[in-house]
Amino acid sequence: MYAKDAGFDTVDGGDGDDTLLSTTADGEIRLRSLQNVERIEARAPTSDQAIPKVNVYLESGQSIDLTNVELIDIHQILGESGAEIIAGSAGNDYIVGLSGNDTLNGGSGDDIISDGAGIDLSDGGDGIDTIDVSENNVAITVDLEAQRINYGSNTEVILNFENATGTSLDDTLRGDVGQHTFGRLW
Ligand SMILES: [Ca+2]
Ligand SMILES: [Ca+2]
Ligand SMILES: [Ca+2]
Numbered sequence: 001m002y003a004k005d006a007g008f009d010t011v012d013g014g015d016g017d018d019t020l021l022s023t024t025a026d027g028e029i030r031l032r033s034l035q036n037v038e039r040i041e042a043r044a045p046t047s048d049q050a051i052p053k054v055n056v057y058l059e060s061g062q063s064i065d066l067t068n069v070e071l072i073d074i075h076q077i078l079g080e081s082g083a084e085i086i087a088g089s090a091g092n093d094y095i096v097g098l099s100g101n102d103t104l105n106g107g108s109g110d111d112i113i114s115d116g117a118g119i120d121l122s123d124g125g126d127g128i129d130t131i132d133v134s135e136n137n138v139a140i141t142v143d144l145e146a147q148r149i150n151y152g153s154n155t156e157v158i159l160n161f162e163n164a165t166g167t168s169l170d171d172t173l174r175g176d177v178g179q180h181t182f183g184r185l186w
Contacts, residue, residue, distance in 0.1 A: 008059035013037040023076065027054035029074075034064050041072040060100070067107055068095070079104075083118070094125075112165075115149075123159040130163040133171070140167060144175035150178050 011020060013036040020040045022029055027042055042054035053075040058064050061082035065169040066089040077086055078096040085103045086095050092109040099117040106113055106125045113122045114132040122131060133140045133149065141150040142164045164173060 008047050008057075008062075010031040011035070022054045025049070027052050029054065029056045030059070030175060031056060031064060032059045032062055034066075034069070037069060039070045039072065040066075040074055043072055058086060060084070079116075088125075097122075106160075113161075115158075119154060119156055121157050121159075122161070124161040126160070128162045129160060130165055131158050131161045132165040134167050135186050136167050137169075138167070139169040139171055141172040141174070142166070144173075146174070 002122060008030045010032045011034050018037045020037050022042045023045055024044050029040065040056065042051055043049045050126065051073050054073065055076045055078055056074060057078050060080035061084065063085035065087045067087050069089055071089045071091055071093065076094045076096055076141055077088065079086060079098050079100065079102055081099045083100045083102055087105045088095050088107045088111055090108045093107060093111045095111065096103050096114045097104050097116045097120055101118045102120045104113050104115060104120060105123045106129050108126040108159065109128045110129060111124055112130045112132055113124060114135055115122045116135055131142065133142060136151065138151045144161055144164060147157060147159050149158055166173065
């Protein structure tokens with residue numbers, strides 16, 4: 001059971017089958033670290049309410065490995081301004097690095113990774129994954145074939161992505177259009 005408070009929590013489930021459960025209407029799960037937890041689940045506060053959008057927030061500069069964690073009705077997994085290391089679950093994840101030089105891995109499933117500012121390393125892993133650069137405020141070149149993002153003088157590595165979502169500026173997309181589909185790049 002997870003009790004929301006202002007700080008970031010260190011959670012160790014120990015032995016047994018453990019679930020981190022959010023049952024508040026404004027669910028936010030704030031973690032410094034997570035160990036030995038098998039499941040993170042969002043539920044409605046009462047049975048007649050909808051399940052709220054619950055995000056997992058990782059403290060700045062920390063790391064989290066969700067490879068063997070089942071996420072149930074969790075909306076996004078978000079880093080902060082530091083360099084976070086986030087490994088997603090086997091399911092479909094939405095991972096947001098924000099600023100800082102982040103290492104973001106989707107793992108299996110059809111993941112969306114928003115890398116944000118900073119020089120990030122993003123890996124979609126197995127599945128049909130989307131690199132989302134729409135939060136950036138500079139025009140970006142996304143090359144899915146060369147597995148690179150370029151903006152200004154910066155180059156970032158993007159591995160195992162099949163789709164891209166661009167910014168509202170004049171982005172450039174390179175890829176094999178026979179294999180890939182592109183989101184709202186224009
Ligand atoms: Ca970050
Ligand atoms: Ca995943
Ligand atoms: Ca992939």
